[in-house]
Amino acid sequence: xxxxxxxxxxxxxxxxxxLRQSTVLIQGPMGSLGSGVLWRETGLIVTxxxxxxxxxxxxxxxxxxxxxxxxxxxxQGLDLAALQIQSASALDLTGLQVASVGDxxxxxxxxxxxxxxxxxxxxxxxxxxxxxxxxxxxxxxxxDIQLAPGYSGxxxxxxxxxxxxxxxxxxxxxxxxxxxxxxxxxxGAQAEQPYLGLTLQPVKAAYPGIAxxxxxxxxxxxxxxxxxxxxxxxxxxxxxxRLFHQPSDLTDWLDCLIPGxxxxxxxxxxxxxxxxxxxxxxxxxxxxxx
Amino acid sequence: MTxxxxxxxxxxxxxxxxxxxxxxxxxxxxxxxxxxxxxxxGIHWQPGVVVTAxxxxxxxxxxxxxxxxxxxxxxxxxxxxSALDLAIIQLERTDLPVPQTSEGQDLRVGHLVLAVGQSxxxxxxxxxxxxxxxxxxxxxxxxxxxxxxxxxxxNLYPNLLGGPLINTAGQVLGINLxxxxxxxxxxxxxxxxxxxxxxxxxxxxxRGYLGLGLQPVELPQTLQQTLALSTEVxxxxxxxxxxxxxxxxxVLLGDIVLAVNGQVVDNLRAVxxxxxxxxxxxxxxxxxxxxxxxxxxxxxxGEKTHGGRR
Numbered sequence: 001x002x003x004x005x006x007x008x009x010x011x012x013x014x015x016x017x018x019l020r021q022s023t024v025l026i027q028g029p030m031g032s033l034g035s036g037v038l039w040r041e042t043g044l045i046v047t048x049x050x051x052x053x054x055x056x057x058x059x060x061x062x063x064x065x066x067x068x069x070x071x072x073x074x075x076q077g078l079d080l081a082a083l084q085i086q087s088a089s090a091l092d093l094t095g096l097q098v099a100s101v102g103d104x105x106x107x108x109x110x111x112x113x114x115x116x117x118x119x120x121x122x123x124x125x126x127x128x129x130x131x132x133x134x135x136x137x138x139x140x141x142x143x144d145i146q147l148a149p150g151y152s153g154x155x156x157x158x159x160x161x162x163x164x165x166x167x168x169x170x171x172x173x174x175x176x177x178x179x180x181x182x183x184x185x186x187x188g189a190q191a192e193q194p195y196l197g198l199t200l201q202p203v204k205a206a207y208p209g210i211a212x213x214x215x216x217x218x219x220x221x222x223x224x225x226x227x228x229x230x231x232x233x234x235x236x237x238x239x240x241x242r243l244f245h246q247p248s249d250l251t252d253w254l255d256c257l258i259p260g261x262x263x264x265x266x267x268x269x270x271x272x273x274x275x276x277x278x279x280x281x282x283x284x285x286x287x288x289x290x
Numbered sequence: 291m292t293x294x295x296x297x298x299x300x301x302x303x304x305x306x307x308x309x310x311x312x313x314x315x316x317x318x319x320x321x322x323x324x325x326x327x328x329x330x331x332g333i334h335w336q337p338g339v340v341v342t343a344x345x346x347x348x349x350x351x352x353x354x355x356x357x358x359x360x361x362x363x364x365x366x367x368x369x370x371x372s373a374l375d376l377a378i379i380q381l382e383r384t385d386l387p388v389p390q391t392s393e394g395q396d397l398r399v400g401h402l403v404l405a406v407g408q409s410x411x412x413x414x415x416x417x418x419x420x421x422x423x424x425x426x427x428x429x430x431x432x433x434x435x436x437x438x439x440x441x442x443x444x445n446l447y448p449n450l451l452g453g454p455l456i457n458t459a460g461q462v463l464g465i466n467l468x469x470x471x472x473x474x475x476x477x478x479x480x481x482x483x484x485x486x487x488x489x490x491x492x493x494x495x496x497r498g499y500l501g502l503g504l505q506p507v508e509l510p511q512t513l514q515q516t517l518a519l520s521t522e523v524x525x526x527x528x529x530x531x532x533x534x535x536x537x538x539x540x541v542l543l544g545d546i547v548l549a550v551n552g553q554v555v556d557n558l559r560a561v562x563x564x565x566x567x568x569x570x571x572x573x574x575x576x577x578x579x580x581x582x583x584x585x586x587x588x589x590x591x592g593e594k595t596h597g598g599r600r
Contacts, residue, residue: 004300011301110312110404110416112305130308130404132447133415144417144445159301173445209362242360245411 102162197223314460331407419444501534
């Protein structure tokens with residue numbers, strides 16, 4: 001082995017080792033197995049909703065500790081769940097590492113990525129691949145990587161060890177991960193729910209070259225959509241320079257909006273094509289018992 | 291090791307150069323959609339000409355292309371060859387960048403390569419692998435000669451079919467197509483230039499045509515001895531196309547073809563090697579056994595513009 005190949009190989013082992021310290025094994029009461037990411041020092045773990053169908057789960061940390069945890073957050077739509085280790089005082093972080101979270105937006109197609117998980121219950125398995133594609137709708141990170149059941153809920157990371165997503169699906173041989181920004185939004189819960197202040201309905205787009213459109217049926221006065229200049233009857237044709245290919249493109253966008261994010265909407269307004277700049281707002285937190 | 295330290299260079303460099311390689315070729319990649327449910331990839335190969343896999347087009351000749359800049363255009367197939375699984379499309383636009391190509395003289399088994407393409411919905415797509423197999427000139431099952439055998443060991447997701455195989459410098463080594471047994475095969479860039487000019491001129495690749503149906507048969511010992519043959523297998527003429535070149539020059543049903551242009555032939559591919567398009571109109575000498583006696587017939591090679599029998 002040449003020196004470079006040796007260095008490469010050792011770096012890969014070091015990166016894998018680091019990531020394994022923030023990856024946990026999750027076992028459900030019914031025997032389901034999956035992975036999770038140690039997100040905070042308080043013992044907060046994020047994983048997929050489909051890994052934790054029940055409220056309670058057993059966590060095995062990378063240092064071998066087994067602890068009980070219960071679910072504190074759940075979103076079937078995003079396929080995300082948050083677990084809290086029950087007796088935080090019993091949590092021994094020796095040899096563990098809280099995930100360092102990166103930004104999936106900064107990924108480039110072709111860049112190397114690494115996944116850690118527990119396929120078939122084998123702890124701390126690692127897979128290497130590259131970023132397969134960067135969808136214009138930031139709903140998924142797609143990787144050319146060989147995953148297996150049991151990687152679900154585990155980290156997809158760059159080679160500098162930054163977690164950019166949670167491995168969630170295998171489709172067509174590719175790995176799909178929920179981007180880290182969505183995990184953060186999910187953890188932000190109520191206070192950070194995105195809000196646009198409008199109601200939409202899909203319509204057949206009557207223009208050549210346009211596959212799908214959504215018509216505005218209601219606008220909340222003073223809301224983000226109203227401030228962006230949208231009015232009832234407008235047809236939204238695309239977002240961020242890309243026309244919708246199918247109606248579900250918009251719902252995919254709605255799944256992954258982050259408060260404060262700016263979108264440019266391509267809108268057909270009184271038969272004129274206009275561009276509206278919309279800043280995603282936050283749903284005001286309602287004072288009520290959760 | 292408690293944290294990721296800053297000395298991790300080799301991996302970061304590798305990762306960065308892979309992403310750079312993809313970014314280099316990305317402005318030439320298009321998505322191609324015909325009647326099939328899924329879209330495939332193509333590459334803007336020379337100004338106004340896109341190359342893609344014939345498989346992805348099915349029977350459509352009207353295609354929808356997503357260009358690298360996101361624009362969607364309609365285009366017609368200008369030429370195709372199902373034997374190679376290759377099709378070309380002419381665009382009105384000629385301003386798209388063309389890729390850098392590599393003839394791949396330095397290519398070795400084990401080199402890192404990327405299969406890249408454009409996906410219908412998601413933009414540039416890539417898959418990482420290595421050169422799995424390299425070989426010399428070979429012929430496809432339907433007799434197309436390829437200068438070099440390149441088989442990448444890479445996950446060729448359906449949307450990457452018809453897109454290029456690139457090296458880590460972002461240079462195009464060839465186009466990834468459906469090879470024998472549906473395994474990915476890379477048509478070398480060097481071949482492609484030649485094929486494209488023929489396809490542009492003629493719309494298809496013409497090939498030499500004899501008008502014979504041939505079947506390999508074992509030759510009886512006695513025949514091998516009387517004719518002093520070095521081969522145990524000959525090609526029995528099982529059909530002769532009416533008005534075809536072979537019939538005109540006197541080949542009969544039941545003749546056994548033993549050699550073409552002085553070279554022993556014991557399988558169809560060996561015959562195809564003498565039927566290249568540059569031989570059209572040239573004499574081809576057939577050495578036959580007829581009624582147990584040796585015989586030579588010269589046939590003027592005809593032309594066939596589309597697939598089908600030779």
